[in-house]
Amino acid sequence: MFLERITITYVEPCWADANKIRLKADFSRDIGELFPYLNAVLPNATYNPHAATLTIVKEGRLIVLYPQRLTMAKARNTTDARQVLDWLKERINQTWERRDRIEPCYETRSRPTALELYQWLPRTNCRQCGEATCLAFAAKLLLGEQALDRCLPLFERDHRHLREAMEELVAALGTSPA
Ligand code: SF4
Incomplete structure (x- = not known):
């Protein structure tokens, strides 16, 4: 095995x-x-x-x-x-x-959607990242036009677990979280 x-x-x-x-x-x-x-x-x-x-x-x-x-x-x-x-x-x-x-596949075949990323954000639309909504932030994150650390609430203690999930998703995207 x-x-x-x-x-x-x-x-x-x-x-x-x-x-x-x-x-x-x-x-x-x-x-x-x-x-x-x-x-x-x-x-x-x-x-x-x-x-x-x-x-x-x-x-x-x-x-x-x-x-x-x-x-x-x-x-x-x-x-x-x-x-x-x-x-x-x-x-x-x-x-x-x-x-x-099996023919090995070395390509990234699919990516999470903005809505899937949005699920792991605080979803308060607080605008601290400079975006009008968390969904807008998620969409820009997907495009590599925003950085994860711009979402300051995500780095607060209460959101540690959301942050870890987001860091994993962003790592899988190949987009720098910094
Ligand atoms: S800073 Fe975070 S919680 Fe606030 S709007 Fe931006 S993505 Fe949403």
């Missing part, structure tokens, strides 16, 4: 949705070499070869894969998260077994 375990290492409330959780997990081995193959077979994958990240949205759960770990946001609870991790482990192992028959 290529990947034996995905071990949850950290769980906390998802501050974007108080009824859900956010977690971190470690792979039992480095899976980075498989990213172009997973990119070819997983729908809605966003691959960034430069940042070595693969982002997946599975039924509302945002999963960012790094070679040796992952983060997941908006899981319903730990049972739900473990089911998604079991699904992911199975897909990783299936992809490994079938890799000789």
Whole structure:
């Protein structure tokens, strides 16, 4: 078996949705070499070869894969998260077994939309970033015309978890967050 375990290492409330959780997990081995193959077979994958990240949205759960770990946001609870991790482990192992028959894809095939980025902003339309609305800020972030650190509320303690999710999304976009 290529990947034996995905071990949850950290769980906390998802501050974007108080009824859900956010977690971190470690792979039992480095899976980075498989990213172009997973990119070819997983729908809605966003691959960034430069940042070595693969982002997946599975039924509302945002999963960012790094070679040796992952983060997941908006899981319903730990049972739900473990089911998604079991699904992911199975897909990783299936992809490994079938890799000789898969054409690896090294391109970023899809990007999050402005609305998806907007979900991870404070959504107060406070204008501290210089934009009239959070959605306008999200749209400019997507285009690389705004920097994440212009959203000062995002860096306040209460929004730490939103910020971490946004930093992961921006890293997957390949757009500098600074
Ligand atoms: S500073 Fe942040 S919270 Fe305020 S409008 Fe801009 S994006 Fe929205």
